[in-house]
Amino acid sequence: MAKQKKAELDLTTEEKIKEAAIVVFTKKGYGNARTRDIAEEAGINLALLNYYFRSKEKLFEIVMAERVGKLFSVLGPLLYDETTSLDEKLDRIVDNYITMLLEHPELPIFVLSEIRNSPEQLANRLNARQHLTESVFIKQLAEKRSDISPIHFLMSLLGMTLFPFIGKPVLQPLTGGEDHYKAMMEERKKLIPKWIKLILEEG
Amino acid sequence: MAKQKKAELDLTTEEKIKEAAIVVFTKKGYGNARTRDIAEEAGINLALLNYYFRSKEKLFEIVMAERVGKLFSVLGPLLYDETTSLDEKLDRIVDNYITMLLEHPELPIFVLSEIRNSPEQLANRLNARQHLTESVFIKQLAEKRSDISPIHFLMSLLGMTLFPFIGKPVLQPLTGGEDHYKAMMEERKKLIPKWIKLILEEG
DNA sequence: AAAATATTTAATCATTTGATTAAATATTTT
DNA sequence: AAAATATTTAATCAAATGATTAAATATTTT
Numbered sequence: 001m002a003k004q005k006k007a008e009l010d011l012t013t014e015e016k017i018k019e020a021a022i023v024v025f026t027k028k029g030y031g032n033a034r035t036r037d038i039a040e041e042a043g044i045n046l047a048l049l050n051y052y053f054r055s056k057e058k059l060f061e062i063v064m065a066e067r068v069g070k071l072f073s074v075l076g077p078l079l080y081d082e083t084t085s086l087d088e089k090l091d092r093i094v095d096n097y098i099t100m101l102l103e104h105p106e107l108p109i110f111v112l113s114e115i116r117n118s119p120e121q122l123a124n125r126l127n128a129r130q131h132l133t134e135s136v137f138i139k140q141l142a143e144k145r146s147d148i149s150p151i152h153f154l155m156s157l158l159g160m161t162l163f164p165f166i167g168k169p170v171l172q173p174l175t176g177g178e179d180h181y182k183a184m185m186e187e188r189k190k191l192i193p194k195w196i197k198l199i200l201e202e203g
Numbered sequence: 204m205a206k207q208k209k210a211e212l213d214l215t216t217e218e219k220i221k222e223a224a225i226v227v228f229t230k231k232g233y234g235n236a237r238t239r240d241i242a243e244e245a246g247i248n249l250a251l252l253n254y255y256f257r258s259k260e261k262l263f264e265i266v267m268a269e270r271v272g273k274l275f276s277v278l279g280p281l282l283y284d285e286t287t288s289l290d291e292k293l294d295r296i297v298d299n300y301i302t303m304l305l306e307h308p309e310l311p312i313f314v315l316s317e318i319r320n321s322p323e324q325l326a327n328r329l330n331a332r333q334h335l336t337e338s339v340f341i342k343q344l345a346e347k348r349s350d351i352s353p354i355h356f357l358m359s360l361l362g363m364t365l366f367p368f369i370g371k372p373v374l375q376p377l378t379g380g381e382d383h384y385k386a387m388m389e390e391r392k393k394l395i396p397k398w399i400k401l402i403l404e405e406g
Numbered sequence: 407a408a409a410a411t412a413t414t415t416a417a418t419c420a421t422t423t424g425a426t427t428a429a430a431t432a433t434t435t436t
Numbered sequence: 437a438a439a440a441t442a443t444t445t446a447a448t449c450a451a452a453t454g455a456t457t458a459a460a461t462a463t464t465t466t
Contacts, residue, residue, distance in 0.1 A: 013412080029319060031234030035454060048413060050455060109319065115372045116232060116312070123373045132377055151378055151387065152394055156363045158370070163362030166369065169318045170326045174335055175354055184354065191355055198401045216442080238424060251443060253425060 014052055016042045021063050026106040029113055030060055064114055067107055068125050074100050079135040086140040086200070090193045093137075094161060098189050101165050102182060108165045145200055156199070160192050217255055219245045224266050229309040232316055233263060267317055270310055271328050277303045282338040289343040289403070293396045296340075297364060301392050304368050305385060311368045348403055359402070363395050 011019065020042035024033045035056050039046045053059040078084075078093050101107060114122050123129075132138055138150050164171060164185065172181045214222065223245035227236045238259050242252045256262040281287075281296050304310060317325050326332075335341055341353050367374060367388065375384045 027319060029232045029234050029316070031232050031236075033234075034452085045414060046454085047415080047456085051413085054455095056454065109315075112312075112315070112369065113232065115370075116230060120372075120376070123376050126373065128373060128377055149387075149390075151374070152391065155367045155370075155374065155391075156395075156398065159362035159364075159366030160359045161362075163366055164358045166315065167318075167358075167361070169323075170329065170331060171354070171358065173323070173326050174331055184352075187352075188355065188358075192359075195359065195402050198405055199398050202401055202405070237422085248444060249424085250426080250445080254443085257425095259424065 013042075013044060013048070017044065017049055017052055017059070018063050018066070021059050022067070022106060022110060025060060025063070025113070026110040030117065035059075064111075065125070067104075068111060068114075068122070070100075070104075071107065071111070072126065076131075079131055079137040082136055086137070086144055087193075087197060089137050089140070090157075090196055094157075094192045094196075095189045097161055098185055101162075102185055105165055105168065108162055112166065141200075148199070153199075157192070157196055160195070161188070164188065216245075216247060216251070220247065220252055220255055220262070221266050221269070224262050225270070225309060225313060228263060228266070228316070229313040233320065238262075267314070268328070270307075271314060271317075271325070273303075273307075274310065274314065275329065279334075282334055282340040285339055289340070289347055290396075290400060292340050292343070293360075293399055297360075297395045297399075298392045300364055301388055304365075305388055308368055308371065311365055315369065344403075351402070356402075360395070360399055363398070364391070367391065 017038065020038050021033075024038045024041055027033075028037070033056075035049055036046055038059075039049045042049070049059070053062065074096050075093065078089060078096065081089065084092065111122070132150060132154075141148070141150055141153060168181070172178070175181050175184055220241065223241050224236075227241045227244055230236075231240070236259075238252055239249055241262075242249045245252070252262070256265065277299050278296065281292060281299065284292065287295065314325070335353060335357075344351070344353055344356060371384070375381070378384050378387055
């Protein structure tokens with residue numbers, strides 16, 4: 001392989017293919033996504049796609065691993081930060097998460113499609129069990145409210161945050177245009193922590 | 204076509220095929236689902252599947268329409284009930300919804316897969332806009348808290364309720380076995396209304 | 407310029423898969 | 437039993453699609 005050219009702002013061909021793969025995989029799902037579509041979306045041809053990534057499956061695995069990695073490179077450090085309070089963590093987790101999702105709104109549905117194919121693999125990648133038992137975030141939660149199940153708490157926090165992105169295709173028509181939708185998500189950055197803190201204070 | 208036999212508890216062949224279709228479509232996604240798999244799952248053969256439903260696409264449409272219908276036959280009447288208070292509605296909506304989802308846990312992911320294929324069609328089927336402007340539920344919400352955006356409110360309510368089912372493959376390993384997971388969902392029937400009411404009271 | 411690398415073009419393969427068909431067998435209904 | 441209906445078996449089609457190849461052209465690097 002090779003990777004030169006990178007003319008100014010342009011992406012490397014490898015990057016172009018990966019970006020195109022995400023677009024097409026997200027829109028069509030793995031099974032419906034055709035390598036020809038991906039090549040077209042990337043502005044290159046089928047032969048080159050296979051030249052770079054050998055197969056559709058390999059391309060998918062690479063792209064998925066990268067995205068899941070990005071997902072947790074944003075969240076991971078926040079969960080283990082010893083220097084911030086629980087309330088501060090809530091603010092930052094929701095803010096960073098939504099910011100990242102606004103930049104990559106396709107990510108939840110894309111990752112979700114992976115669930116079907118190999119759920120245990122995704123669970124392992126996410127290291128969920130470890131975060132649940134070892135993270136500072138969960139410990140701080142237990143200190144404050146030992147009576148609240150961390151899983152229930154997380155389901156609610158993640159549900160409130162992720163659901164608008166998962167259901168976007170159905171929800172957006174209700175809110176108005178794309179800009180309006182983004183504005184709502186910005187609002188949620190403040191709303192969700194505010195509401196979650198209510199649960200912590202009085203639930 | 205024909206539909207007799209229905210020996211005792213057994214399903215009609217047509218029903219068996221539809222049930223099998225849901226299982227396979229949910230597990231594999233539309234594109235990855237093979238009609239041969241569906242036939243095998245139903246315990247019949249490919250020729251018969253096409254004899255009954257003519258094509259894979261028709262089978263999918265029929266099955267999807269039925270499920271979406273079921274989804275809202277549960278929720279619809281509650282939203283428009285003039286005789287119950289907002290708090291009572293919250294209790295019942297969450298309870299009925301989770302009860303139904305426990306019986307059909309595959310439904311959210313199945314319906315979600317439809318989003319990709321034809322989001323506007325799903326939005327229309329759900330009549331979301333109408334419910335948002337005309338339902339008693341939303342009117343009661345506006346009376347109580349005109350300062351809370353109904354969409355934000357719904358995103359949170361639905362997110363808290365649906366997300367555990369969408370993310371089940373990843374979340375369940377964290378909670379223990381299937382029974383434990385169901386027990387958690389039963390707990391949520393009380394938790395979610397309790398937490399949502401906090402928002403209504405003090406958010 | 408020469409060499410190395412990247413990309414395209416175009417043709418072709420093999421496999422998968424949705425769909426169809428006809429004939430045989432089973433089951434239910436009349 | 438006869439007729440109608442349901443289901444299976446087995447073979448086959450045609451289209452879609454992932455993958456490969458070789459040769460031509462373009463671009464970058466040395």
